[in-house]
Amino acid sequence: MDRIAVIGAGAWGTALAIQAARAGGPVSLWARDPARAAEMARSRDNAAHLPGVPLPDGLAITADPAEALAGATLALLVVPAQHLAATLAPFPPLPPSLVAAKGVTTEGLLFPLESLARIRPEVTAGILSGPNFAAEVAAGLPAAAVVASRDEALREAAIARLATPGFRLYGQDDPVGAQVGGAAKNVIAIAAGAVMGAGLGENARAGLVTRGLSEIARLAEALGGRADTVAGLSGLGDLLLTCTGPGSRNFSLGFALGQGQTLADILAARNSVTEGVATAPALLARAQAAGVDMPITAAVCELLAGRHDVPSAVRELLGRPRRSAE
Numbered sequence: 001m002d003r004i005a006v007i008g009a010g011a012w013g014t015a016l017a018i019q020a021a022r023a024g025g026p027v028s029l030w031a032r033d034p035a036r037a038a039e040m041a042r043s044r045d046n047a048a049h050l051p052g053v054p055l056p057d058g059l060a061i062t063a064d065p066a067e068a069l070a071g072a073t074l075a076l077l078v079v080p081a082q083h084l085a086a087t088l089a090p091f092p093p094l095p096p097s098l099v100a101a102k103g104v105t106t107e108g109l110l111f112p113l114e115s116l117a118r119i120r121p122e123v124t125a126g127i128l129s130g131p132n133f134a135a136e137v138a139a140g141l142p143a144a145a146v147v148a149s150r151d152e153a154l155r156e157a158a159i160a161r162l163a164t165p166g167f168r169l170y171g172q173d174d175p176v177g178a179q180v181g182g183a184a185k186n187v188i189a190i191a192a193g194a195v196m197g198a199g200l201g202e203n204a205r206a207g208l209v210t211r212g213l214s215e216i217a218r219l220a221e222a223l224g225g226r227a228d229t230v231a232g233l234s235g236l237g238d239l240l241l242t243c244t245g246p247g248s249r250n251f252s253l254g255f256a257l258g259q260g261q262t263l264a265d266i267l268a269a270r271n272s273v274t275e276g277v278a279t280a281p282a283l284l285a286r287a288q289a290a291g292v293d294m295p296i297t298a299a300v301c302e303l304l305a306g307r308h309d310v311p312s313a314v315r316e317l318l319g320r321p322r323r324s325a326e
């Protein structure tokens with residue numbers, strides 16, 4: 001079986017490496033900190049990001065990019081969106097790759113495949129995205145996701161190598177729609193959490209998530225993606241998960257904001273990435289550049305910047321002129 005290199009040993013990279021080992025065949029997992037890589041290799045546990053899940057024997061852990069990529073025919077790039085390009089810049093040539101990060105960069109306003117193309121335009125690439133909490137995938141609980149790439153051979157090879165009956169992968173050819181959905185759902189999840197944390201009720205959340213889906217679809221279409229992708233696993237599916245699952249870091253951050261905690265205090269208590277925080281203003285700027293109205297994203301930006309609290313952000317949203325329903 002072909003070797004998979006997983007680049008990034010946070011919760012999701014580790015879970016995907018476990019899944020790749022479960023699917024059969026050799027797997028390398030690259031962690032950026034050599035001391036952490038050594039500790040993970042010794043203890044067979046990712047104590048910092050996915051504690052208590054044994055790392056399978058077939059999983060080699062290294063902090064050396066060349067060692068991680070040696071012999072790999074597929075790479076999964078699972079570094080947070082803000083750090084993807086800087087992390088990969090010194091790496092040796094990459095094999096065909098799927099990016100599993102979800103976000104937009106503050107610098108350059110880039111979605112993950114755009115970040116990758118800036119530094120490695122020659123790499124055949126796609127997106128792996130869907131409603132997937134790392135801990136559940138690592139535990140082998142059933143999950144589904146999309147492999148979105150314009151390259152059919154990459155889609156088929158990745159699905160053949162990574163899917164199992166419990167991790168169902170669907171190939172599709174709209175990576176733009178998939179990466180817009182994956183990034184933007186983080187922002188809408190912050191909004192949903194804030195509404196719930198402030199006690200505004202289930203009706204408010206359902207309305208917000210539905211309007212959130214609409215604004216994601218508008219942006220995806222403006223950037224060349226498709227509305228049917230946004231209605232699928234990488235859009236609606238992931239929105240459902242992160243706007244209702246308290247295990248979502250974006251939802252729980254919004255919830256804490258809604259309860260009146262400050263952003264600084266919430267972030268200080270975390271050692272994990274909450275992509276929606278940096279992504280919200282970048283997504284809004286990208287949407288504005290494309291002439292797309294994203295009022296919920298704009299409200300989340302105001303909330304994160306401390307310019308509005310939840311009730312005033314909601315009042316502003318409700319006071320907007322109505323569009324016809326979409």
Ligand SMILES: NC(=O)c1ccc[n+]([C@@H]2O[C@H](COP(=O)([O-])OP(=O)(O)OC[C@H]3O[C@@H](n4cnc5c(N)ncnc54)[C@H](O)[C@@H]3O)[C@@H](O)[C@H]2O)c1
Nearest residue numbers: 009010011012013049080081083101102133134272273275
């Ligand atoms: N955790 C999940 O359930 C999940 C599921 C699907 C997608 N994702 C996406 O996967 C990506 C990675 O998230 P995660 O949950 O695995 O991370 P995590 O929160 O578990 O860990 C943070 C990761 O960020 C890395 N990091 C921190 N600062 C960095 C820097 N300056 N440069 C490079 N790397 C740095 C750390 O080494 C670590 O690997 C994100 O885009 C996230 O949205 C996560």
Ligand SMILES: O=P(O)(O)OC[C@H](O)CO
Nearest residue numbers: 130131132133248249250
């Ligand atoms: O915990 P979150 O909010 O970062 O969401 C994790 C995944 O993206 C869910 O699909």
